[in-house]
Amino acid sequence: MTRKSLMLAYAAGAYVLALANLVYIMGFLVDVGVSKGITDGPETSIWLAILIDAGLIGLFGLHHSITARSSFKRWWSRFIPAPIERATYLYMTSIMTALLIVHWRPIPVTIWQVEPLWAIFIVYAAYLAVWTMMTAATFHFGHFGFLGLAQAWQNFTSKPADADDMTARYLYALVRHPISLGWMVAPLIVPHLTVGHLVFAGATFAYIMIATPFEEADLIKALGTSYDQYRKRVPAFVPFLTRNKWTEASDRISPTDSAVIASQPDK
DSSP states (O other): OOHHHHHHHHHHHHHHHHHHHHHHHHHHHHTOSSSSOTTOSOOOOHHHHHHHHHHHHHHHHHHHHHHHSHHHHHHHTTTSOGGGHHHHHHHHHHHHHHHHHHHOOOOOOEEEEOOSHHHHHHHHHHHHHHHHHHHHHGGGSOHHHHTTHHHHHHHHHTOOOOOOOOBSOTHHHHOSOHHHHHHHHGGGSOSEEEHHHHHHHHHHHHHHHHHHHHHHHHHHHHHTHHHHHHHHHSOSSSTTSSOOOOOHHHHBOOHHHHHHHHTSTTO
């Protein structure tokens, strides 16, 4: 196989693995269809479990934040070819996901449990809607590029990169960080909510609140006034909080800007 073929196969494996990770996390949070759910595993004292679980979320988030920094990317690009840079990041993310799941400590203290079957269906429908929203958000700036496949395919076919014409509409006209919003609320939309779910959601919320200002500072530095104006017009997480009407011209973000935004952990 040629070097380009190997890169494409490598990226395809990362794409499939990333989708598998997503599906597993979906099942993990609701204890459905997975070998280990959020209420499975060796039990410890509540406080020790909270420390371990919050630490695992923090470690997972730290990985995302470090790899998003420009200084890391400059160092990283010395060793990893550009066509498989994103794919390699996804393999690393899969390792972090596995560590999170394997070492997670359950805290099966019930906060609420939905009993009627019709109510369970409603909760599951809302849960799936959140994950659908998060997945749909990736198509705003190039789903296959976000999951590392487009870069390897363009390298394999020797074609220039497609100009992703991201617009600040739809989900990104409502909130600046729809994927982060989904990560914060998804653990709470479950028919059987435990303290473990609260720890997952709380630690995720804390990480996002700490990391987002740094990520947006990088975006302002990279994109200048275009992102700064977008940030002033569109709320971070709560739809319609500070949103103003957009004109057709102000909705559009250039392909270059789109690529920078897509490089952030939320994107």
